[in-house]
Amino acid sequence: MRSDWLNGAALLLALFLSAWGSLRQASESSHGQTLVLTEVLESRLQEGRLLDARGVEVEVGPYERIVSLNTIADHLLLDLVEPDRLVGITRYTKSGHADSWRFGDRVTVGRSEDLEEVLGLQPDLVVVSAFSDEAYMARLRERGIAVFDLGDMRGVDSTLEDIRLLGVLLELEERAETLIRSFRRELEALEKRGEARGRPWGLYLNIVADSFFGGTRSSSYADMLHYGGVQDLAEAHGYVEWPRYNPEQILEMNPDLLVTQSGMGEVICAHSTLARLAACSDSGTILELRGDYQLDPGRGLVRAASQIQSMLDSMASSSPSP
Numbered sequence: 001m002r003s004d005w006l007n008g009a010a011l012l013l014a015l016f017l018s019a020w021g022s023l024r025q026a027s028e029s030s031h032g033q034t035l036v037l038t039e040v041l042e043s044r045l046q047e048g049r050l051l052d053a054r055g056v057e058v059e060v061g062p063y064e065r066i067v068s069l070n071t072i073a074d075h076l077l078l079d080l081v082e083p084d085r086l087v088g089i090t091r092y093t094k095s096g097h098a099d100s101w102r103f104g105d106r107v108t109v110g111r112s113e114d115l116e117e118v119l120g121l122q123p124d125l126v127v128v129s130a131f132s133d134e135a136y137m138a139r140l141r142e143r144g145i146a147v148f149d150l151g152d153m154r155g156v157d158s159t160l161e162d163i164r165l166l167g168v169l170l171e172l173e174e175r176a177e178t179l180i181r182s183f184r185r186e187l188e189a190l191e192k193r194g195e196a197r198g199r200p201w202g203l204y205l206n207i208v209a210d211s212f213f214g215g216t217r218s219s220s221y222a223d224m225l226h227y228g229g230v231q232d233l234a235e236a237h238g239y240v241e242w243p244r245y246n247p248e249q250i251l252e253m254n255p256d257l258l259v260t261q262s263g264m265g266e267v268i269c270a271h272s273t274l275a276r277l278a279a280c281s282d283s284g285t286i287l288e289l290r291g292d293y294q295l296d297p298g299r300g301l302v303r304a305a306s307q308i309q310s311m312l313d314s315m316a317s318s319s320p321s322p
Contacts, residue, residue: 041168050169053130053151062171063125063146067118069109070129071097072153072298076163077127078102080175088121098291099300115139127166129153153297155220156187156227162298186302187227193309194229197316202230202257202287203279204294205250207264212245220297227301228308230259247273255279258286259308261294287311 044051048060066081067088068074074093077086083104091108094100109117113136118126125146128137130153137147148169150162160180167176204215204225215221216234218241225232233255234243251273258279260268265288269280278284293304 041164044165045168050148050165052147052149054134054149056147056149058146058148058169060169060171063169065121065123065125066170067109067121067123067126069111069118069132070127070150070153071296072129072159072162073127073150073166074103075099075296075299076159076166076179079179080163080166080172081170087123088118096292097296097300098293098303119143125169153220154218155223155297155301159183159298183299183302190227190229190302190305190309194227197229197309197312199229199231200257200285200312201233201236201255202259202285203233203250203253203255204259205245205264205268206261207267212247212250212268214239214243214245215294216240216243220301221294224294224301224304224308225259227305228259229305229312230257230308247271250274251276256284258284259294260286260288261292262288262290264288285315 045060046057049057050060052058064085065087066077066085068077068086069090071090071093074089086106088107088109089103091110094103094106094108107121109121113133115136118140123145125148126137126140128147128149130149130151132149137149140147150165152158153162160183163176163179163183164173167173167179202225204221206213206215214234215224216232216239221242222232222235233253237253254277256278258265258268258277265286268274268286269277274280279286287308289304289307291303291307293300293307296304
């Protein structure tokens with residue numbers, strides 16, 4: 001009898017080790033992405049409660065009335081939950097995003113501080129971002145409404161983490177994994193396309209008021225350039241996140257290729273100093289992105305990267321053969 005028990009225990013242990021080995025092998029694929037995200041979840045999931053980015057415990061469950069005050073969560077929730085469960089989204093997504101049509105006639109909320117507007121939607125869960133004011137979030141919690149902060153929005157890594165966190169929070173892990181696989185397939189296809197063509201050096205540049213801003217390492221713009229098939233010149237010069245440049249710093253990097261928003265190329269090259277940029281010369285290149293997808297640090301960056309790839313493909317096909 002004791003022998004049978006030991007044999008059974010040994011078999012269970014062998015099965016566990018085999019499953020663990022397979023999971024570890026799968027987790028270590030895709031540059032370790034799955035393993036990292038699993039460790040994040042293991043540290044934040046505690047007895048049916050999930051810690052949000054502010055360290056607040058939120059009960060895991062099948063929430064039925066969800067309001068999103070997070071532009072990334074708007075799109076992720078649309079792909080994760082049944083349509084009638086997403087009862088409110090950010091006003092920016094409905095009025096300013098190129099994919100606003102996907103959201104139909106959903107009610108929008110202008111700001112996280114619009115407390116009465118949020119309460120009027122009778123949510124049982126409100127998903128917020130790092131920009132939401134804690135005092136207003138506390139008032140929602142006082143009324144028995146769960147509030148979950150997804151935290152910073154930095155690009156591919158944070159988007160993958162957000163998908164899995166929402167999957168766990170809403171008890172929709174299988175749907176979340178399906179969405180993750182789809183997102184990764186899109187990224188892998190873009191990366192292969194860029195490697196096959198070769199990656200030119202380039203710089204992301206935008207104008208806000210009278211100031212020049214970039215986007216590079218530790219921001220979603222670095223991912224957009226990478227998956228768009230461009231080597232990031234700003235990162236090579238030591239810039240990080242969202243640098244504010246003066247014209248002399250841009251001229252020092254002197255990119256042959258600029259990536260910017262629609263209509264900004266002419267404005268940049270009209271500047272008295274930047275008119276001397278290599279990108280502004282007859283042999284230079286300025287890629288203007290349509291639809292403001294580059295402003296979306298979530299799944300929208302795939303669309304922005306695809307535009308870059310398509311424009312680079314078009315340039316390569318129209319160039320005369322050596």
